[in-house]
Amino acid sequence: MPIDSTLIAGRPARWDGVLDWCQMLSGLGLILFMWAHMILVASVIIGPGVMNALARFFEHTGLAQVGGPVIFLVFLGHFLLAARKVPFRFEGQKMIWSHARMMRHTDTWLWLVQVVSAMVILLMGSIHMWVVLTDLPITAAKSAARIQGGFWLAFYLLLLPMVELHVGVGFYRIGVKWGFVKDRERKRFKKAENLLTAMFIAIGLITLIRFWFLSA
Amino acid sequence: MPRLLKFNIFRYNPQDPGSKPHMDSFVLEETDSMTLFIALNRIREEQDPSLQFDFCCRAGICGSCGMVVNGRPGLACHTKTVDLPGDVTLLPLPVFRLVGDLSVDTGAWFREMYNKVESWIHTSKSFDQSAVEERMDNEVAEQIYELDRCVECGCCVAACGTARLRDDFLGAVALNRIARFAVDPRDERTDRDYYEIIGNDRGIFGCMGLLACEDVCPKNLPLQNQLGFLRRKMGITAIKTLFRR
Numbered sequence: 001m002p003i004d005s006t007l008i009a010g011r012p013a014r015w016d017g018v019l020d021w022c023q024m025l026s027g028l029g030l031i032l033f034m035w036a037h038m039i040l041v042a043s044v045i046i047g048p049g050v051m052n053a054l055a056r057f058f059e060h061t062g063l064a065q066v067g068g069p070v071i072f073l074v075f076l077g078h079f080l081l082a083a084r085k086v087p088f089r090f091e092g093q094k095m096i097w098s099h100a101r102m103m104r105h106t107d108t109w110l111w112l113v114q115v116v117s118a119m120v121i122l123l124m125g126s127i128h129m130w131v132v133l134t135d136l137p138i139t140a141a142k143s144a145a146r147i148q149g150g151f152w153l154a155f156y157l158l159l160l161p162m163v164e165l166h167v168g169v170g171f172y173r174i175g176v177k178w179g180f181v182k183d184r185e186r187k188r189f190k191k192a193e194n195l196l197t198a199m200f201i202a203i204g205l206i207t208l209i210r211f212w213f214l215s216a
Numbered sequence: 217m218p219r220l221l222k223f224n225i226f227r228y229n230p231q232d233p234g235s236k237p238h239m240d241s242f243v244l245e246e247t248d249s250m251t252l253f254i255a256l257n258r259i260r261e262e263q264d265p266s267l268q269f270d271f272c273c274r275a276g277i278c279g280s281c282g283m284v285v286n287g288r289p290g291l292a293c294h295t296k297t298v299d300l301p302g303d304v305t306l307l308p309l310p311v312f313r314l315v316g317d318l319s320v321d322t323g324a325w326f327r328e329m330y331n332k333v334e335s336w337i338h339t340s341k342s343f344d345q346s347a348v349e350e351r352m353d354n355e356v357a358e359q360i361y362e363l364d365r366c367v368e369c370g371c372c373v374a375a376c377g378t379a380r381l382r383d384d385f386l387g388a389v390a391l392n393r394i395a396r397f398a399v400d401p402r403d404e405r406t407d408r409d410y411y412e413i414i415g416n417d418r419g420i421f422g423c424m425g426l427l428a429c430e431d432v433c434p435k436n437l438p439l440q441n442q443l444g445f446l447r448r449k450m451g452i453t454a455i456k457t458l459f460r461r
Contacts, residue, residue: 016416017454020447084417085378085424092381099310099380102287108377108426177425178451179444186427186440 023081024178026074027170033071034167038200041143042207048140048214055138068133075129079122086115110169117166124159144214153208160204168197219246221297223259224305225267229316239305240264252292252304253281256318268317276434279367282309282374283318289371291434309374311383322370329390333413337397338405356399363396363442365435372429372439384418388429388439391420395442398449411453420446 040058044051058064087093100108131146132138146152172193175181181189221244228237242259253271260267272278274293281292284307286300297304312320329335366389373379373387394414397403414420423443430440 014416014457016421017411017451018458020421021451021454087381095380096377099377102284102307103375103428104287105375105426105428105431107431108428111377111424111426173425176427176440177423177444178447179441182444183430183438183440 019081019084023078023084024174026078026081028174029074030071030078031167031171033074034163035200038203042203044140044143044214045203045206045210048144051140051143055140059137064133064136064138068129072126072129072133075125079118082118086118110172113165114169114173117162117169120158120162121166124155124162128155128159140211140214144211147208147211153212156204156208160208161201164197164200164204167200168193171196219302220244221246221255221300222303223255224303225259225318226307227267227317228314229268230314231316246297250297252283252285252295252297252300252306255297256292256306268315268319270315270319277367279322279369282320282322282369282371282434283307284309284374289374289432291369291371294434309370311373311376311379312370320370322368325370325373326368326389329386330393332386333390333393335393335397337400337403338409339402340404350402352401356401359399360396363392363399363437366392366437367435369434371432371434375428375432377426377428378422378424382418382422385422386414386419388423388433388443390414391423391446392437392439392442394419395446398446407449407453408457411450411457414446415450415454415457420450423447 040051040054043054055064058067087096096112100112135142147156172190175189175193176186223242223244224239225242226237227235227240229235242263244255244258247254253274256267256269256271260269269283269292270280271293272280276291276294279291282289283292284290284305285292285295286305289309306318308314308318308320309322312322312325315321368389370389372389376385376387379385379387391414394410397405398407398410416422420443425443427440429443430438433439
């Protein structure tokens with residue numbers, strides 16, 4: 001911190017708090033969406049009929065047609081809000097990576113997991129949303145055909161853990177950052193969150209396997 | 217048979233144009249109840265009198281001997297060698313200006329920070345030295361004392377990802393300072409006054425919640441809880457401010 005007795009007038013600091021709220025709320029909204037999304041997709045494990053019925057419900061009520069693009073906008077908005085904290089200059093990148101290597105501190109590394117997974121999700125999530133939303137209605141047979149092509153299986157095998165890690169770490173971070181989780185509960189909360197993340201990855205993998213073997 | 221400890225110590229003297237940043241190794245026989253402070257003094261006395269590092273109280277009170285011990289900021293006098301592996305790497309605290317070797321100038325940083333957060337009781341009452349001291353609830357006094365235990369070693373700032381990325385970030389120590397005045401009934405500042413100081417990305421909203429401050433603080437200050445408390449308090453003030461204009 002340099003020593004100075006002067007100040008720069010007119011810095012738009014008034015919005016920092018509001019933007020922080022928006023970042024947290026958009027993140028929370030997306031976490032809830034991802035959990036609901038997992039329920040929809042994993043319903044194929046019970047049977048393709050269940051998944052089709054759920055998908056039909058979302059399309060008949062217009063939730064897919066309207067909700068899809070809305071989620072996409074929240075997704076982009078959340079990226080822009082969170083990107084305020086990500087160093088995009090080489091100098092900053094070098095600094096934060098060497099800092100994490102020096103500290104060997106899990107929560108510092110977890111932030112970098114969030115940053116890296118965010119970039120992957122921004123690209124792959126956009127592709128996923130485009131592919132699904134431009135080819136409504138969603139049916140188990142269409143999803144299975146896509147997965148069985150091979151390329152999309154590899155695509156989702158990468159996207160799935162990235163999303164679940166980002167969601168898991170994000171949920172943990174909101175809890176500790178906003179003081180909803182106190183220092184004494186932190187360790188337990190983190191353990192529970194890791195377990196939840198592992199569980200969601202497992203459910204996602206089972207879902208992918210189910211699609212792979214689903215006969216049209 | 218005592219262990220032989222190998223110390224890899226950062227060396228650089230900015231005053232000397234011929235000096236280049238490098239690492240020096242020193243080997244020392246471990247003794248009973250040895251702290252890093254003792255080890256460094258022995259190295260200076262027995263092996264290299266030019267080694268620079270700060271210390272004062274030897275007891276975790278003055279906060280002078282903060283340094284990076286095997287990657288983690290901590291106090292040399294608080295660190296027992298028995299808790300360390302045989303290879304110990306010592307670096308000066310980042311963020312602060314380097315004086316030489318392991319010695320950094322935390323004073324200038326803290327002075328500036330205290331000016332920024334106006335680290336004193338703001339009251340309209342004039343002080344009457346003959347009057348009996350005003351009473352305070354014991355619980356409140358203890359709350360203040362808990363946060364006042366900070367020794368200003370700078371470890372929380374050196375461990376902070378945000379502070380490494382932006383040099384105008386106030387850091388956990390400053391936010392803890394504000395939290396201390398926020399619970400003090402003698403300080404007449406309102407949430408809006410505090411918001412002017414820390415209600416932005418240089419203050420509480422710049423914090424990314426990496427919690428390294430909480431994990432390295434040698435005095436185990438409840439930084440995580442204070443940061444969460446301030447974020448909620450200032451978050452609510454941010455919304456209020458938005459609607460008030």
